[in-house]
Amino acid sequence: MSMVPTSNAFKDNATGALKDAPLQEALGIARAHSIETRRNTVAKLPEFEQLRDIGRDLKNHVIANLDTYLLQFEQSVIDRGGHVHWCPDGDSARAKVLEICRKVNAKTVTKGKTMIGEEIGINDFLFANGIEPVETDLGEYIIQLRGETPSHIIGPALHVTKAQVEETFRKAHSDLDPQRNLDDAATLMAEAREKLRAGFLKADVGITGANFLIADEGATTIVTNEGNGDLTQTLPRIHIVLASIEKVVPSLKDAMTLLRILARSATGQEQSVYTTFSSGPRRPTDLDGPEEFHVVLIDNGRSSYLGTEFEEMLRCIRCGACLDHCPVYHSVGGHAYGWVYSGPIGALLTPAIVGVENAKPLPHASSLCGRCEAVCPMRIPIPKMLRHWRETEFTRAITPPTERTGIRFWAFVARRPKLYRLATRIGARVLKSMAGSRGRLASVPLAGGWTKHRDLPAPQGKTFHELWKEEQGGRS
Amino acid sequence: MSTGTGRDRMLASIKAGISRQAERRHGAAGPAKPTPLIPARATAPGVDVVDLFRTMLIAAKATLDEVKSRDDVPAAVQKYLAANNAEARIRLSPDKRVSSIAWDKVPLLEISSGRSHGKDPTSVTPAVAVVAETGTVILQSSDQTPTTLHFLPDQHVVVVSKSQIVGTYEDALARVKRGPDGGLPRTVNFVTGPSRSADIGKILLMGAHGPKKLHVIVVDEEL
Numbered sequence: 001m002s003m004v005p006t007s008n009a010f011k012d013n014a015t016g017a018l019k020d021a022p023l024q025e026a027l028g029i030a031r032a033h034s035i036e037t038r039r040n041t042v043a044k045l046p047e048f049e050q051l052r053d054i055g056r057d058l059k060n061h062v063i064a065n066l067d068t069y070l071l072q073f074e075q076s077v078i079d080r081g082g083h084v085h086w087c088p089d090g091d092s093a094r095a096k097v098l099e100i101c102r103k104v105n106a107k108t109v110t111k112g113k114t115m116i117g118e119e120i121g122i123n124d125f126l127f128a129n130g131i132e133p134v135e136t137d138l139g140e141y142i143i144q145l146r147g148e149t150p151s152h153i154i155g156p157a158l159h160v161t162k163a164q165v166e167e168t169f170r171k172a173h174s175d176l177d178p179q180r181n182l183d184d185a186a187t188l189m190a191e192a193r194e195k196l197r198a199g200f201l202k203a204d205v206g207i208t209g210a211n212f213l214i215a216d217e218g219a220t221t222i223v224t225n226e227g228n229g230d231l232t233q234t235l236p237r238i239h240i241v242l243a244s245i246e247k248v249v250p251s252l253k254d255a256m257t258l259l260r261i262l263a264r265s266a267t268g269q270e271q272s273v274y275t276t277f278s279s280g281p282r283r284p285t286d287l288d289g290p291e292e293f294h295v296v297l298i299d300n301g302r303s304s305y306l307g308t309e310f311e312e313m314l315r316c317i318r319c320g321a322c323l324d325h326c327p328v329y330h331s332v333g334g335h336a337y338g339w340v341y342s343g344p345i346g347a348l349l350t351p352a353i354v355g356v357e358n359a360k361p362l363p364h365a366s367s368l369c370g371r372c373e374a375v376c377p378m379r380i381p382i383p384k385m386l387r388h389w390r391e392t393e394f395t396r397a398i399t400p401p402t403e404r405t406g407i408r409f410w411a412f413v414a415r416r417p418k419l420y421r422l423a424t425r426i427g428a429r430v431l432k433s434m435a436g437s438r439g440r441l442a443s444v445p446l447a448g449g450w451t452k453h454r455d456l457p458a459p460q461g462k463t464f465h466e467l468w469k470e471e472q473g474g475r476s
Numbered sequence: 477m478s479t480g481t482g483r484d485r486m487l488a489s490i491k492a493g494i495s496r497q498a499e500r501r502h503g504a505a506g507p508a509k510p511t512p513l514i515p516a517r518a519t520a521p522g523v524d525v526v527d528l529f530r531t532m533l534i535a536a537k538a539t540l541d542e543v544k545s546r547d548d549v550p551a552a553v554q555k556y557l558a559a560n561n562a563e564a565r566i567r568l569s570p571d572k573r574v575s576s577i578a579w580d581k582v583p584l585l586e587i588s589s590g591r592s593h594g595k596d597p598t599s600v601t602p603a604v605a606v607v608a609e610t611g612t613v614i615l616q617s618s619d620q621t622p623t624t625l626h627f628l629p630d631q632h633v634v635v636v637s638k639s640q641i642v643g644t645y646e647d648a649l650a651r652v653k654r655g656p657d658g659g660l661p662r663t664v665n666f667v668t669g670p671s672r673s674a675d676i677g678k679i680l681l682m683g684a685h686g687p688k689k690l691h692v693i694v695v696d697e698e699l
Contacts, residue, residue, distance in 0.1 A: 029678045047515045057510040064497055064506040067490045080659050086483035138684055139675035155675060162677035185676040193685060200685075201594055217660050227671040227686020230627045234663075245486070253512045256645050259666075260515065267674075270535065271610040274686065275666035282662055283655065285619035287570075287591040289662050299486050306493020307500060 003121050003149060005354045007338035010361035017332040022161050027333050030158050034324035037268030038375070044270075051261050056379045058254055059315035062246070063306065069215040069248045070297065076218025080280030082293035090120035093242070093298045097122060097207070100240060100294055101131055106204035110236065112222060112229030113137040114209025115318055116244045116298055118150060118340045119353065122207070133207075134199045136228035138192055145172045151334030151342060153320040154266050159333050162188070196228070206232035206290070210243035211262070211317065212255045213295070219279040220295060221255060223262060223272045230276055239278065239290040244298050246314040252277075258317055265377040266319035301353050309388050313348050315378035322372035322382060328365055337362060344372035344382045351389050357398050363389035406446075421465055428459035518609040518643030525608040525643045526694075532611030536669030537682060538690040545697050549574075549635055550582040552693050553600060557585075560689065562631055567596035571620035573699040574602050574635050591622035592629060599625040599687075600633045602699065604664070605640045605648040606692065613692065614648040615665040623663055632670075632687040637699045 006013065017023055042048050062069055074084040087093035101109060109126060111117065111133055123133040123144070135144040139157035143150060145168050150156030157165075166182045169191055182188055208229050212221040220241045222229040233239040249255050263272040282289030305311050323329045323343030334342030339359070341349045347362040356363075368383040376382065393399045394407060413420050435441050435458030443451045450456065497506070518525055533540050541552050557564055565586040568575050579587050592599060601621060604614040613634050617623045626632060642648050645666070652664055671686030682688055 026677075033678055045515060045517070047513060050513055051515075054510045054513055057507060060507040061509045064494065067487055067494065070490070071487075076659075079657065086486050088482050088485045088489070092482050136685065137675070138673045142675065155678075157675050158678075160677075162679070165676050185679040186681050188676050189673060189681050189684060193683065196685065197594065219660055219664075225671070226673050226684035227627050228684065230623070230665070231685055234623050234627060245490070250509060252649055253646065254509075256514075257512050259645070269668075270532065271612055271666070271668040273536075273668050273670070273672060275668075277660060277664040278662065279660045280662055282617075283619070286617055286662060287619060287622035288624045289617060297486070299489065303486065303489040303493050306490065307496025307498075308493075311493075311497070 003118070003340060005339040005350065005358050007350055007354070007359035007362050010336055010338060010365055013336035013338060014332040014365075017336045022164060023159050023333050026159050026161050027330060030155070030324070031330050034268070038265060038321065038324070039268075041264045041268040041270060045260070045264065048261065048264065051257055052377050052379055054257050055261055055317075055377060056315060058249065058257060059246075059378055062248060062250070063311060063314050066245065066248070066303075066306065069250060070245060072215040073213050073218060073248050076214075076216060077280070077293075077295055078218070080218045080293075082218065082280045082295060085294060085296045087296055088299045090298075090300055093120050093296050093300075094122060094125045096296055097240060097242075098126065098129055098131075100238060100292075101126070101205050104204055104238060106131055106238075108132045108134060108199065108203045109205045109207055110134050110136050110199055110203040110232045111140070112206070112208035112224065112232040113140050113156070114207065114242050115150075115153060115340065116209060116242045116300070117207065119300060120242075120298065122242070134196070134203065136196050136200065136232055137224070138189065138226060138228070141192060141196065142168060145169075149335070149340065152323055153318050153341065153343075153345070155320070159335065200231045200235050203232075203236045205238045205240060206234075206236040207240045207242060208233050210241050210247050210295075212258060213243055213248040214252055214255055214277065215248050216251050217277070217279055219252075219277040221275065221277050223259070223275050225267070225269075225273045227274055230274055233276075233278060234289060237290060238292045238294065239281075241278070241293075241295045242298060243295060244300065245302055261377040262317055262319055265321040265375065305352060310348075310352060310385060312380050313345070313352065313385060315380055316345055316349070317378060319377060321375045321377065325371040325375050327367065327369065327371070337365070344386075345380075348380075348382055348385050348389070356389060356392055356396070360393060360398055363387075363393065421463070424463045425466065428463050429461060431458045432461045434458070514644055514646060515609065518607075523643070526638065526641050528608040528643075529606060529611060529641050532608060533606075533669075533692060534611070536611040537672070538611065538669045538692060540692050540694065542694045543696070546577050546695055546699060547581070549577050549693060549695065550579050550585065553633060554582045554585055556633065556691055557598060557631075560631065563597045565596070566598045566600050566633070567592055567625060567629065569599075569601040569621045569625055571602050571618075574600050577635075592624040594628045596625075596629045598631040598633060599629040600635060601625050603634050603636050603640065604653070605642045605651045606634070606636050607645055607648050607666075608641060608643050609645070610668055612645070612648075612666050612668045613690070614645075614652070615667060616652055616661045617663045618653065618661055623665070626665055626667065627686045629687055630683070631689045631691065633691045633693060635693045635695065635699065637695050637697060639698060641694070
């Protein structure tokens with residue numbers, strides 16, 4: 001029931017994305033916006049780099065004590081009157097959510113933004129079982145109406161232009177006057193606010209994600225700018241939290257470390273507008289709030305990466321900074337990656353969750369330029385880990401035979417310095433003479449993919465090793 | 477499916493991963509929990525937290541008014557509503573810090589009290605504290621402070637005394653009123669400015685789902 005990945009079609013997806021004019025317009029706006037906003041806000045907090053170190057160490061500590069903190073979290077939730085459900089995979093998580101909804105004969109469910117919800121395809125599943133899921137995050141609402149998936153972790157409708165939003169609203173809100181003016185973004189937002197307000201007030205169940213789980217308080221945390229997550233969890237009779245296991249932190253004080261770097265990394269805000277800690281259902285004398293509080297803890301393959309070269313990806317706090325700084329993401333957007341997560345972190349997580357054989361091109365959809373690691377608040381070494389995926393593909397013979405032969409050949413030569421130097425010396429001279437006086441090559445054998453779109457500047461006749469030797473010789 | 481089974485499977489898988497980690501460390505100790513760091517912005521000697529709060533609140537696109545006494549609050553609210561073309565109608569938290577203010581001093585103001593069902597243009601509520609480091613208002617649920625007042629109205633007016641302005645989130649969390657069992661209340665909200673979204677064409681707009689405007693009135697004396 002969860003979304004079928006089309007990640008193996010990355011090359012075709014990317015080609016399509018490059019020719020998609022509205023997408024390129026939307027990406028252009030995002031590109032111009034995100035890097036500078038983050039940089040300006042980060043510059044105002046001198047301790048930012050130190051907080052990144054502490055955040056990284058905190059997550060490493062949690063990952064090394066995950067069972068302890070999850071058990072503590074479970075007990076604390078029970079102490080506050082809530083329920084915890086342990087779901088190893090998407091199937092069990094979907095079944096649990098449906099069971100809770102069925103118990104109260106839920107007809108509609110409002111939803112705050114949850115990436116783990118996208119991961120397990122909860123919307124399609126509820127819909128197929130006769131329950132209407134209503135996305136309430138403005139971006140999620142727009143893409144739900146358009147039948148799309150998120151193209152960015154925190155800006156799910158980043159790929160949609162304002163003109164497309166207008167078109168979508170005119171089609172979806174057919175009960176409203178077709179002549180109404182929807183020229184500006186504020187009018188569009190006001191219309192969505194009206195529509196969704198009705199949804200909030202009639203929903204039986206509210207489902208949110210969780211940015212953090214606080215072990216000693218039994219509290220879940222959501223961070224939003226719109227307030228939709230709060231209406232989602234305050235108004236219905238039942239609040240269900242979908243959370244993956246690595247979200248747990250020991251205490252509120254530890255959560256403050258992450259809260260001081262999350263918004264700055266994500267949107268370049270000093271702080272997101274709403275950070276909400278929820279623990280248990282409404283107390284007997286409370287005037288509002290849900291009557292039941294359920295936390296669905298989901299593993300979905302994560303624990304199998306503990307104690308492996310991939311475990312550092314479990315530090316991710318889903319801020320989206322790596323997407324915002326990635327030249328590949330900037331060029332092709334999120335949908336080209338073919339599944340729920342996109343950009344550098346998507347290239348890392350998708351093979352882990354859906355299997356590397358279903359996401360073969362993603363570890364290669366990177367020039368390994370390292371911008372992602374440079375901005376990751378949790379200092380996840382994404383380029384290094386993409387290389388681990390490339391190795392895995394090679395050792396598990398997922399890499400195509402011709403490529404494997406090429407890699408083997410290169411490895412053979414690269415491990416023999418004399419042969420390597422000889423080969424590069426010959427290669428450099430041959431390419432130089434092939435290029436002639438133009439100094440550029442329009443086509444090169446075995447490099448057709450590269451030269452199809454641009455010329456290859458030819459070597460000038462000497463290899464780096466030769467030049468270096470001359471340079472050293474000149475000095476001594 | 478029994479949850480016991482799922483729980484056992486998950487814990488077993490996590491424990492297996494933790495054993496792998498131990499093997500990879502070759503007997504070295506696991507990563508220790510780091511000591512949190514509180515930025516100096518609001519704690520360094522000489523920092524005026526009231527001043528910092530003013531700056532950061534405005535930067536978060538909220539508005540601020542400062543009055544001398546509790547008795548000045550009704551007029552300040554009336555002035556705010558008029559300036560924003562809002563109805564002269566407010567919904568109060570039952571909390572006595574705002575409910576016991578002499579609202580009848582402004583006879584044209586329509587007053588009611590209790591949770592919101594989405595029909596209230598403006599709410600007036602107290603807060604746990606307000607935080608200087610990012611201009612953040614800290615709210616909590618209780619039998620006197622319903623959460624719906626913090627999210628459903630178009631305008632949210634928060635009334636705090638000057639003594640409730642603190643430097644950091646940690647200072648504010650220490651002031652949260654806990655339950656008889658020592659636990660957190662059902663909800664604690666950090667609110668930094670009015671609701672907003674940039675989901676339509678990356679154009680940042682106020683008033684997505686929560687309050688379109690956030691106004692803080694700081695009173696010199698205790699509430």
